[in-house]
Amino acid sequence: MLLNPTPDNPLTRLQERFIYTGFQGFSDQEIIELFLSLTLPEPTAGELAEKCIAEFHNLGDFLAAPVEQLRHLGIPQSNIVGLKMIHGLPAQILSQRIKEQPEYKSPHDIADFLYYSMRDLKKEVFKAIHLNNRNQIEEIIDLFEGEPDRIAINPRQVMESAIEHNTRALIFVHNHPSGDPTPSKSDKSLTRDIVFIGNILQVRVLDHIIIGQNTFYSFxxxxxxxxxxxxxLSLRLTGTSEAKRRLHEVK
Known part of the structure; x- marks a missing residue:
């Protein structure tokens, strides 16, 4: 049932309400029912929305649900296509906007863009954003994938990727599926090592951003x-054995 009301095909109560008030006052279940009502009759959409909430508990998990799980619940293929479009559109729009910017300006722009593509990931994923010498984004690469609470990252491989792409500056982004973006001790150690290697190779590290639930952390x-x-700089200037040892470790 598309939004094309006629005497024989009137708007449902939720469609009518949405047209005049938007999502104000809607529960997650009502939003799901509204979406399903675009192709299903009202009673069927309501029953299926109730099943979806029982299965996924909230709108966010419904939007991010695997296709096979949606099919198993009986959601029509056309709704699944529409659902995945809705889920992916914010990231697509933000991606276009950020690449059209004359230069990188703020970690908030990067976090807003990648939040939509990383917020629902169940495993940690580590991305590298490559910038040219004018701080314009050239490419975004997935470098490593880990487990829900940890990820193994090799700083040498990170910088090899930068050299391979002739990158002049880097921004790193990874997610914490727990929702808490507070950096761990290993996150800090990794970032420090990458900054050190970047200085040696004359590749600037502009930031390391950790995506959490509705928030982020910017180094x-x-x-x-x-x-x-x-x-x-201090290690290079001191020239002590400790400095040499530390620099050797990160090379």
């Missing part, structure tokens, strides 16, 4: 990227 915003750069 640059917190001053840690600058701190690590100063650490590297």
């Amino acid at each position: 640059a915003d917190e001053g840690l990227i600058k701190e690590y750069e100063l650490d590297f």
Whole structure:
């Protein structure tokens, strides 16, 4: 049932309500029912929406659900296609906007863009954003995939990717499926090592962003990227055995 009301095909109560008020006051189940009512009769859409909430518990998990799971619940193929389009459109729009920007300006732009593509991931994924010497985004690459609570990352491989793409600057992004973007000790150690290697190879590390649930953590915003750069400079200037050992470790 498409939104083309006629005397024989009137709007459902939720469709009518949505046209005049938007999503204001809608529950997750009502939003799902509204979506399903575009192709299903009202009673069927309501019953199926109830099953979806029982299965997925909330709208976000419904939007991110695997196709096979949606099919198993009896959701029509046309609705599944529409659902995946709705889920992917925000990331697509933000991707276009951020690539059209004359230069990278803020970690908030990166976080907003990648949030929509990473918020529902059940495993940690580590991405590298390659920028040219004008701070324009050239490419976004998935480098590593881990488990729900950890990921093994090799700093050497990270920088090899930068050299291969002739990258002048990098931004790193990974997600915490737990929803808490607070960096772990290993997150901080990894970022410090990558900043050190970047300084050696003359590739700037602009930021490392961790995506959580409705929030993010930026190493640059917190001053840690600058701190690590100063650490590297200090190690080079001291010339002590400890400095040499540390620099050798990250090469």
